[in-house]
Amino acid sequence: MHDVYKTIAKDGKSLFKDRGSKFLGFAYYMQNENEIKEKLDKLRKEYHDARHHCYAWKIGFQGELWRANDDGEPFSSAGKPILQQIAARELTNSLVVVIRYFGGVLLGVGGLINAYKNAASNALEDAVIIEKLMEENIMVAFPYEQTNEVMKSLNDYRVNIISQEFTDTCSFRVSVRKSLSPQLLKALQSIPGIKAENISF
Numbered sequence: 001m002h003d004v005y006k007t008i009a010k011d012g013k014s015l016f017k018d019r020g021s022k023f024l025g026f027a028y029y030m031q032n033e034n035e036i037k038e039k040l041d042k043l044r045k046e047y048h049d050a051r052h053h054c055y056a057w058k059i060g061f062q063g064e065l066w067r068a069n070d071d072g073e074p075f076s077s078a079g080k081p082i083l084q085q086i087a088a089r090e091l092t093n094s095l096v097v098v099i100r101y102f103g104g105v106l107l108g109v110g111g112l113i114n115a116y117k118n119a120a121s122n123a124l125e126d127a128v129i130i131e132k133l134m135e136e137n138i139m140v141a142f143p144y145e146q147t148n149e150v151m152k153s154l155n156d157y158r159v160n161i162i163s164q165e166f167t168d169t170c171s172f173r174v175s176v177r178k179s180l181s182p183q184l185l186k187a188l189q190s191i192p193g194i195k196a197e198n199i200s201f
């Protein structure tokens with residue numbers, strides 16, 4: 001299905017050593033760039049004495065937003081191999097950070113690529129990876145007397161009700177599997193007096 005994606009359900013950690021250098025790997029689930037920035041800032045404070053904090057991330061159902069950062073290591077010797085490990089597992093909404101403590105011996109570009117790749121791969125192996133459904137959010141507003149009709153449509157499409165309000169006009173905020181969203185909207189909009197639309201929240 002085109003509305004399923006893979007991501008991290010439980011953080012992963014790793015330790016890779018090469019000729020005195022230590023590479024600490026971390027894998028996290030992330031929802032947006034703000035969360036990523038907060039996590040990177042926290043790791044920089046916690047491991048402030050490390051030489052490099054290299055990372056890569058992908059965000060979005062299709063992994064459409066991404067970044068790889070070498071943090072002072074030779075070009076594409078750190079961020080790129082980390083990103084490749086995320087891509088190899090077809091992950092999104094994921095951040096992998098590899099923190100290096102320099103051991104006094106230069107590893108060369110090949111050695112760095114190998115170290116960052118292994119640290120990232122091992123952190124992802126340690127993490128729990130799951131498949132999740134892409135969902136869209138819908139708000140539906142309706143007169144109270146049409147509650148039964150609306151509930152029937154919502155049950156037919158197995159929605160998750162996020163919030164509900166019963167006043168003169170009733171309203172539900174729901175999430176539904178992305179591939180079913182157009183059909184649910186059509187079903188709801190076919191009921192007279194009902195307002196239904198996609199929303200972001």
